[in-house]
Amino acid sequence: MGDVPEYETSSESESEEAITKRRKKIGKKWQMEKMFENKASAVAAVQKEHVWSFTYKNVDTLGNISEIFRCNKVKKRGEQCAAGVYLHYPSITSEVHLYRSQLAHICNVIVTRVKSKMSNEVKKEIKSLFNFDSKIKPKKILDILMKKQITLPSKTEFNNYLSSLRKIKYGSNVMSLGEFENFCLQNSKVPDDVDAAFVVSY
Numbered sequence: 262m263g264d265v266p267e268y269e270t271s272s273e274s275e276s277e278e279a280i281t282k283r284r285k286k287i288g289k290k291w292q293m294e295k296m297f298e299n300k301a302s303a304v305a306a307v308q309k310e311h312v313w314s315f316t317y318k319n320v321d322t323l324g325n326i327s328e329i330f331r332c333n334k335v336k337k338r339g340e341q342c343a344a345g346v347y348l349h350y351p352s353i354t355s356e357v358h359l360y361r362s363q364l365a366h367i368c369n370v371i372v373t374r375v376k377s378k379m380s381n382e383v384k385k386e387i388k389s390l391f392n393f394d395s396k397i398k399p400k401k402i403l404d405i406l407m408k409k410q411i412t413l414p415s416k417t418e419f420n421n422y423l424s425s426l427r428k429i430k431y432g433s434n435v436m437s438l439g440e441f442e443n444f445c446l447q448n449s450k451v452p453d454d455v456d457a458a459f460v461v462s463y
């Protein structure tokens with residue numbers, strides 16, 4: 262009770278310039294929504310929504326503090342969601358005010374756009390390799406993509422897309438046992454993060 266979570270301060274991982282840039286980019290209109298008696302209850306209310314990540318803190322000349330939270334459905338370094346909240350701590354009182362962006366969430370749109378943008382370029386390449394040799398090994402495809410300096414797809418995307426190509430061609434995505442073993446070996450080195458690119462060892 263009363264414990265304030267440890268925040269990641271934005272200056273540690275992101276340059277001030279980058280933050281300023283993003284702040285300017287999103288012209289949010291804020292509206293005061295609720296007043297809390299203390300910091301703990303205000304922070305708890307923000308956390309309860311499970312969508313906000315602390316981004317930066319602002320202190321004005323009068324000592325009023327604002328803690329700005331961003332929508333964490335999108336990546337920190339990419340395009341930001343229009344929704345957002347901030348907690349305002351007036352220096353003259355222990356009350357905390359919750360402000361909310363008047364703009365709705367656009368994170369779904371951003372996420373979809375980012376995903377399809379990444380895979381369109383890659384899809385085209387994988388498809389042409391597959392059409393040329395439908396027995397091509399996944400590793401071979403990735404090797405070629407790397408050599409062509411094409412951004413590698415995420416593990417999930419790559420697997421899904423390749424199996425969809427197989428499905429179209431063979432009517433199912435069944436692999437031979439040998440293929441499956443190779444596939445498992447190759448993928449054992451792939452990070453768990455679905456958004457991380459493949460790392461292919463030579």
Ligand SMILES: [Zn+2]
Nearest residue numbers: 332342366368
């Ligand atoms: Zn959002």
